[in-house]
Amino acid sequence: xxxxxxxxxxxxxxxxxxxxxxxxxxxxxxxxxxxxxDVVISAxxxxxxxxxxxxxxxxxxxxxMKLYFGHVQALLDEYPDLDYVFIPRYVSIHKNQYYCxxxxxxxxxxxxxxxxxxxxxxxEVNAKKHYGxxxxxEMGKTLGFSLEDSGKAWMVxxxxxxxxxxxxxxxxxxxxxxSLDKNPNHVIKKRKFxxxxxxxxxxxxxxxxxxxxxxxxxxxxxxxxxxxxxxxTLDCHILTIxxxxxxxxxxxxxxxxxxxxxxxxEDEILKTARYYLNEGKKEIDGVIFLISFACGPxxxxxxxxxxxxxxxxxxxxxxxxxxxxxxxxxxxxxxSLVDMIRRKKYDSISSS
Amino acid sequence: xxxxxxxxxxxxxxxxxxxxxxxLPGVTVFPPPPVTRxxxxxxxxxSPEFVCFPFKVTLGEFVNMIENHDIHTFVMSIDCGPCxxxxxxxxxxxxxxxxxxxxxxxxxxxxxxxxxxxxxxxLQLSNVTNPIMKYYDVIRxxxxxxxxxxxxxxITRLEGLIRCREIHKGDTxxxxxxxxxxxxxxxxxxxxxxxxxxxxxxxxKIRIKHDIEPLRVIVTGxxxxxxxxxxxxxxxxxxxxxxxxVHLANSLYGWILHKLHINxxxxxxxxxxxxYIPLDIGGEAIWVVGHYIEGQNxxxxxxxxxxxxxxxxxxxxxxxxxxxxxxxxYLPIQFYSIDEHTGYEGMRTRLESFIDLMNSNRQGxxxxxxxxxxxxxxxxIYDKKVPLTNHSPLFSEVLTPFTNNLNIxxxxxxxxxxxxxxxxxxxxx
Numbered sequence: 001x002x003x004x005x006x007x008x009x010x011x012x013x014x015x016x017x018x019x020x021x022x023x024x025x026x027x028x029x030x031x032x033x034x035x036x037x038d039v040v041i042s043a044x045x046x047x048x049x050x051x052x053x054x055x056x057x058x059x060x061x062x063x064x065m066k067l068y069f070g071h072v073q074a075l076l077d078e079y080p081d082l083d084y085v086f087i088p089r090y091v092s093i094h095k096n097q098y099y100c101x102x103x104x105x106x107x108x109x110x111x112x113x114x115x116x117x118x119x120x121x122x123x124e125v126n127a128k129k130h131y132g133x134x135x136x137x138e139m140g141k142t143l144g145f146s147l148e149d150s151g152k153a154w155m156v157x158x159x160x161x162x163x164x165x166x167x168x169x170x171x172x173x174x175x176x177x178x179s180l181d182k183n184p185n186h187v188i189k190k191r192k193f194x195x196x197x198x199x200x201x202x203x204x205x206x207x208x209x210x211x212x213x214x215x216x217x218x219x220x221x222x223x224x225x226x227x228x229x230x231x232x233t234l235d236c237h238i239l240t241i242x243x244x245x246x247x248x249x250x251x252x253x254x255x256x257x258x259x260x261x262x263x264x265x266e267d268e269i270l271k272t273a274r275y276y277l278n279e280g281k282k283e284i285d286g287v288i289f290l291i292s293f294a295c296g297p298x299x300x301x302x303x304x305x306x307x308x309x310x311x312x313x314x315x316x317x318x319x320x321x322x323x324x325x326x327x328x329x330x331x332x333x334x335x336s337l338v339d340m341i342r343r344k345k346y347d348s349i350s351s352s
Numbered sequence: 353x354x355x356x357x358x359x360x361x362x363x364x365x366x367x368x369x370x371x372x373x374x375x376l377p378g379v380t381v382f383p384p385p386p387v388t389r390x391x392x393x394x395x396x397x398x399s400p401e402f403v404c405f406p407f408k409v410t411l412g413e414f415v416n417m418i419e420n421h422d423i424h425t426f427v428m429s430i431d432c433g434p435c436x437x438x439x440x441x442x443x444x445x446x447x448x449x450x451x452x453x454x455x456x457x458x459x460x461x462x463x464x465x466x467x468x469x470x471x472x473x474x475l476q477l478s479n480v481t482n483p484i485m486k487y488y489d490v491i492r493x494x495x496x497x498x499x500x501x502x503x504x505x506x507i508t509r510l511e512g513l514i515r516c517r518e519i520h521k522g523d524t525x526x527x528x529x530x531x532x533x534x535x536x537x538x539x540x541x542x543x544x545x546x547x548x549x550x551x552x553x554x555x556x557k558i559r560i561k562h563d564i565e566p567l568r569v570i571v572t573g574x575x576x577x578x579x580x581x582x583x584x585x586x587x588x589x590x591x592x593x594x595x596x597x598v599h600l601a602n603s604l605y606g607w608i609l610h611k612l613h614i615n616x617x618x619x620x621x622x623x624x625x626x627x628y629i630p631l632d633i634g635g636e637a638i639w640v641v642g643h644y645i646e647g648q649n650x651x652x653x654x655x656x657x658x659x660x661x662x663x664x665x666x667x668x669x670x671x672x673x674x675x676x677x678x679x680x681x682y683l684p685i686q687f688y689s690i691d692e693h694t695g696y697e698g699m700r701t702r703l704e705s706f707i708d709l710m711n712s713n714r715q716g717x718x719x720x721x722x723x724x725x726x727x728x729x730x731x732x733i734y735d736k737k738v739p740l741t742n743h744s745p746l747f748s749e750v751l752t753p754f755t756n757n758l759n760i761x762x763x764x765x766x767x768x769x770x771x772x773x774x775x776x777x778x779x780x781x
Contacts, residue, residue, distance in 0.1 A: 057671070058667065058670055058671050058674055060661065060662060060667050060670075060689060061667060061671070091631070096432065098433070098434035099434070100434065100664060101434045101435055101633040101634050101635070101637075101664040101665045101668060102664055102667075102668060104434060104631060104633045105629055105630070105631075105633055105637075105668050108628055108629060108630065108672060109668055109671050109672065112628060112671075112672045112675045112676050113671040113672060113674070113675035114675065115675060115676075255439075255442040255443075256442050256445070256446075258459065259430070259441070259442045259459070261439070262432050262433075262434075262438060263434075293402070294402055294662040295402075296404070296435075296436055296662060296663075296664040297436070299400050299401070299402050299403045299436075299662070300400060300403060300436060300439045300443055302400065303400040303403075303443055303446075303447070304443060304446070307446060307447075307450060
């Protein structure tokens with residue numbers, strides 16, 4: 001028997017399917033695969049994960065954070081032979097900006113909050129301190145890779161991620177993220193919803209709705225109760241931040257004359273809102289802002305966006321998500337919003 | 353024409369803020385009235401639903417001053433850190449303008465005081481045209497504010513230490529109020545430089561019980577909540593009346609020194625909490641964990657963590673503190689998440705049961721070590737052989753105002769060096 005025929009056991013790294021997995025997930029997966037790791041992703045959110053998370057986390061955290069605790073727990077339960085849990089630390093990707101404080105200490109919050117026994121593999125993205133590639137090199141060091149290899153891995157992963165990002169939009173986002181997970185048990189089942197609009201008039205009175213919010217709220221279909229699919233059965237065309245052209249994200253946002261905003265995670269929301277308030281006003285009929293309960297940055301940004309929408313007379317609905325919200329309450333609110341917008345839009349056209 | 357300005361009060365800190373603007377030519381300061389139930393209600397009504405509590409309180413104060421006192425210009429600090437404080441000023445201005453008030457909120461930058469962006473606000477407010485004389489006023493105002501700030505920190509610290517020892521209940525509260533009024537109305541820098549003696553003589557008049565070993569508790573958390581007695585239900589006073597020695601960890605002076613990068617104590621705490629929170633995440637999170645570890649090492653009896661509901665950094669700190677107890681964190685801790693619905697009675701019940709818990713912890717917990725030492729301030733005030741006199745030699749009247757400022761700086765620098773050496777020594781052993 002020749003021992004060299006047996007391939008060496010790959011390092012097994014688990015990624016929790018929560019928070020910024022919904023934005024940078026592909027990048028992490030590509031990077032870890034470049035490092036020859038065996039990447040596993042936690043199961044899609046289920047009732048058990050929510051319950052576990054709510055138990056582990058302190059009660060005042062926002063829902064996405066609680067879900068993160070739940071997903072880490074699910075990873076540990078499903079893969080007991082895990083070598084590392086991958087928990088990134090996102091501090092900033094621009095010199096003058098920060099992510100939400102909860103992201104800044106995410107590895108420590110999980111490590112000390114859960115008394116985690118598995119070591120944490122972390123990727124620090126901190127433009128205040130160093131370039132992204134240096135974070136990847138640090139990560140490569142823990143996995144036992146040389147400087148050149150880690151640098152190359154980062155470049156390849158980033159290139160692949162950027163290619164993928166340009167292809168992603170609101171309709172295929174969930175599917176592309178799901179395709180990263182090779183585990184057959186983790187297939188997200190498509191739910192069928194009753195068609196509310198009668199067949200005769202289906203497609204005759206279309207609306208386009210802009211959904212604002214963090215990707216981990218908009219594309220997390222368990223916690224937002226399949227908002228996108230539900231709106232589609234109501235004959236609505238969906239626009240999200242991912243559908244906005246990348247040119248819109250270049251100019252910085254100013255809150256007022258002297259003041260620039262400093263939250264990275266809110267930047268794209270504000271920029272998208274700015275585009276649809278000015279040039280893109282004709283493209284949308286209404287706006288839904290998804291925020292999670294006790295979200296710090298959103299509580300203020302929502303106020304700003306809401307007040308601007310009010311002055312421009314764009315219909316605006318805030319949906320607050322938490323682990324206790326019921327389905328029917330939300331359905332009623334969406335349906336009434338859509339009905340109201342539709343009545344207003346097509347009444348004025350038919351009467352004129 | 354002079355501009356009438358005001359600002360949010362933040363407890364006794366309003367004295368320091370007033371000192372910062374009072375002597376600026378072209379500015380008349382309206383000292384903000386103390387926070388009341390109505391002000392909080394007013395603020396909560398027009399604020400976003402789950403914004404943190406200081407936002408609601410400060411907004412309520414603005415509305416109160418606009419409606420009842422006809423003030424239309426406010427100064428509000430802004431930050432560019434990761435926490436919500438930086439957004440206060442622009443959004444409050446927007447909300448007030450949407451309500452139809454004619455209001456101007458002038459931001460004062462506090463993210464790093466050494467970049468001197470904050471002087472811009474003062475220069476902008478002053479109506480002196482000569483550019484050099486403008487700076488003269490700024491320097492004088494800053495000195496006044498810094499000196500008063502340091503005395504506020506001293507008085508609030510002594511208040512916590514002495515109240516648990518007083519024989520006649522209410523003495524300390526009265527003395528503190530008198531001292532603060534005196535400090536607020538004192539504008540002579542030369543008298544102010546001797547004000548520590550005034551403080552000591554005032555406190556020396558309180559009759560106290562000597563040689564007792566009260567429970568010791570650290571009270572810390574988010575700055576605004578800890579410093580505003582109406583908001584935290586005057587937790588310092590309540591503890592004192594129950595006979596608990598309170599070590600108030602937050603003060604405006606300490607915060608300003610930290611922003612000037614010369615606060616040695618905070619640097620020490622940052623080092624202690626580094627494994628748990630490796631970088632400043634806004635709020636007081638990093639120092640809360642540091643205070644906790646230090647308190648545990650020094651054999652304190654309890655720890656109180658006050659923070660506004662949904663505060664992001666403080667919640668992170670809480671998660672870490674809660675997750676790591678009882679091992680290695682065994683110091684009894686109580687969290688108060690405060691918002692506009694917090695009531696006094698609910699807090700009192702929890703607080704009294706916490707005192708019982710600390711008492712039983714002293715006897716029952718094998719990890720607890722009794723390292724009680726009487727605070728040095730008590731000895732300095734009450735065991736003085738020589739009576740305190742207010743001497744004012746001619747020579748010092750000229751020199752002390754300058755040397756005192758220098759002395760503060762030098763002592764801080766030495767402190768920093770000493771702590772550096774200490775930590776080095778620890779590492780070697």
